[in-house]
Amino acid sequence: MFRQPFVPARNSRHRVAALALYRALIKTGKKVPLPKDLQHPGPTHPIAHIVRKRFVKHKPLTSLRLVYNSMASGYKFLTLLTRGQTTGNPEHAQITQYLRQRNEESALSRSRAPPPSTRRHNPPLLTKISPPDAPPEYEPTVRPLPKTAFIGERKVPSVANTSGGQVFLRIKKPQPRVLSRAVSRRSDLFRKDLDALSDIVEENLGSADEEDRWESLMNKQLAAEGFQDKVPRDGTLESYRWSEQLSKSWVESQLDRRWSDWVARGKAVSELVEQERALAKKEARISRPFPDDPKATKAARETLDKILEEARQKEAARQEEAQTKKAFEDPFMAPLWVERVRGLEKRQTSQGQYRKGEKRPAEDFATKFPLDAFAALKATRR
Incomplete structure (x- = not known):
């Protein structure tokens, strides 16, 4: 029997360790004080955003060497973030310098991005x-x-x-x-x-x-x-x-x-x-x-x-x-649907009455099968 390859993402012990490291990095990174120019306008902390992106990038790794290096780097950064919670430390200065450099690179890449296309869409066929x-x-x-x-x-x-x-x-x-x-x-x-x-x-x-x-x-x-039964029935x-x-x-x-x-x-x-x-x-x-x-x-x-x-x-x-005239229209109140439901209600009510023992009305076979037309058809076949 061949030995199955080790897949870290499917190993329960590795998953527990990776999730514990992920939560510790997120929790510790949010406690690092940052100046106002490095804070995001949204609720997401910049360090938590970086940690989340790194974990998503390293999730499909199967090489034991790369997995070991990733976990070791995670524990080293956990120590760095813990020491960087105090302002004035070399670790705090290193974190702020990296975030500032990252923002500058992002702004430069956005400035070099091609302008949006001015091509207009063709009208519908x-x-x-x-x-x-x-x-x-x-x-x-x-x-x-x-x-x-x-x-x-x-x-x-x-x-x-x-x-x-x-x-x-x-x-x-x-x-x-x-x-x-x-x-x-x-x-x-x-x-x-x-x-x-x-x-x-x-x-x-x-x-x-x-x-x-x-x-x-x-x-x-x-x-x-x-x-x-106290509940009214319909x-x-x-x-x-x-x-x-x-x-x-x-x-x-x-x-x-x-x-x-x-x-x-x-x-x-x-x-x-x-x-x-x-x-x-x-x-x-x-x-x-x-x-x-x-x-x-x-x-x-x-x-x-x-x-x-x-x-x-x-x-x-x-x-x-169409936008100026457009108003909220309930699809279940449309005339065609209301008429359809009323027809179904009449049919359902009549079927319920017949189930309770009422007799069905006698069918008018004279109107359903006209005798004159039947006689004429019979005469033509002769």
């Missing part, structure tokens, strides 16, 4: 044009671009979709990471809703029925023994199954909303590709300028910048208007 309470509808923001906004041949984008049914547009290769992250995030949200719905249908509804049966048995036993709407039905309906509404949004986006993307393909077919007969022509390149760049700037201004105005 699609813009929602439907009212808030209407079915979603989208239209392209700036595409298809006119021929004067680019040099060379028009490249028609392609429509792609995930295994879950999400449609998106591939404009260039390789696919940008931003697009991949956005597609993955939306797919994950849709998958989480599906998993939640599956858990409710397969597990929670059955458990809720068992809980309701148990409550019914307990209430019958209390009534048989002469006790009366009929069938007090059951556990009703709460799970509400959860199921809410998840289904979220899935319907997300799916309708995907369908609207897919429709807009398909129309955009058809427009791009028609323009590419039309522009194939027109002579285009050479890509090396500097004047044509400059004119195309100016035209594209103008189109993008107008789209950015419209998007900024739309966002500002």
Whole structure:
């Protein structure tokens, strides 16, 4: 049997010793008096911050030599911090000198950092044009671009979709990471809703029925023994199954909303590709300028910048208007959800009445299955 390598982070004795040293360094370092120019504006002590960073850096070490050197250095610094609690000592001067030098190096590195990028983000590919309470509808923001906004041949984008049914547009290769992250995030949200719905249908509804049966048995036993429940009941709407039905309906509404949004986006993307393909077919007969022509390149760049700037201004105005009109809206008080809950309440109440022994109303088979239509269908088959 081979001897397993020693991993310090998995050894209980080493972990106890390392945590004890860490707590001692943090506690002792906070007691070192520092001048005002070395104190952080936040609640974290500078020495405690350095100790925490060093321990995080040395945590994955597996070499016995490096682990021994780290622990030995920790005990030496514990002695240094203990002696540095008294102002005027060489240890205190050494600590303040190191912190001051560290702050100067940090300020120098921040001054040499590159300035923030001035590149502005492009406007979104699609813009929602439907009212808030209407079915979603989208239209392209700036595409298809006119021929004067680019040099060379028009490249028609392609429509792609995930295994879950999400449609998106591939404009260039390789696919940008931003697009991949956005597609993955939306797919994950849709998958989480599906998993939640599956858990409710397969597990929670059955458990809720068992809980309701148990409550019914307990209430019958209390009534048989002469006790009366003092808690007011709300009929069938007090059951556990009703709460799970509400959860199921809410998840289904979220899935319907997300799916309708995907369908609207897919429709807009398909129309955009058809427009791009028609323009590419039309522009194939027109002579285009050479890509090396500097004047044509400059004119195309100016035209594209103008189109993008107008789209950015419209998007900024739309966002500002949405923020001014935006107020807190309770999603559980939305008209569609309230109407859906009322329908569920009627259905649940009627099912509860039938369980108590009331007879269901007789079905009107004459209206459900018209005899005239049945006779006409029978006559045609003859």
